Amino acid sequence: MQKLNSFRKFLTFFISAVVIVSVWATSASGQAQLTERSKLAINGIGPIRVGMTVDEASRSAKVRLLKAGIGGLSEELCSYVQPQGEPKGMSFMLTKGRIVRVDIRNKQVTTIRGAKIGDTEDRIFSLYPSQIKATPHPYVGRSPYNGKYLTFVPKDAADKNYRIIFETSKNRVTSFRSGQLPQVEYIEGCA
Incomplete structure (x- = not known):
């Protein structure tokens, strides 16, 4: 009888250990990957957060981030990276090697609250009640900039x-971005 109880305890312990290891392995390998379904937050998108290095973001998002374009400032002050391959229409501004801003030009990507390219200005106001500051686009009067900046202030x-x-532009969202001040307010990215 005592051998049977010892065997049951061992079997219970063994099964519990297998379950714990399986859950841990599944959750570790099931981390979020950066996709068009990733949601933009005030401080990042999907698994990528403001403050991460390019290597940290690449590992976290399971996508390689490559240098994109050349800005008007030195690379130390400002540069951009973007995902290699998919998702398209997404870029990350860097300052001193760390992500400070996320720029979205992909019609499939939404914010956590569901805002996306093509939404009307009224929809943005309704998704973020009492938290949107509307200002004329800095280049108003210069085509195609006959629009506004709708800024979500937390x-x-x-x-x-x-x-x-x-x-x-013309009452519709054409692009959006999130990140830290002051970089999120730069009008022409790094230029």
Whole structure:
């Protein structure tokens, strides 16, 4: 009888260990990958967060990030990377080797609240009630910039240095970005 109880305890322990290891392995390999379904937050997108290095972001998102274009400032002050291959229409601004801003030009990508390219200005106001500051686009009067900047200003003190900015033209969102101040407010990226 005692051998049977010892065997049951061992079997229970063994099965529990297998279950724990299986759950851990599944959750470790099931980390989010950067895709068009990734949601833009005030401080990043999907598994990529403001403050990460390119290597950290690449590992976290399971996608290689490659240098994109040349800006007007030195690379140390400002540069861009973008995913190799998919998802398209997504880029990351870097300052001193760390991600500070996410730019979206992909019609499939949405914010956590569901805002996306093509939405009307009214929809943005409804998704972020009492938190949108509307200003004329800095280049108003110069085609195609006959729109606005709709800036989401967070109420939470912990997020006071972050913004989401929706650029509009003819009452529709044409692109959007999120990140930390002051970089998120740069009009022409690194230029």
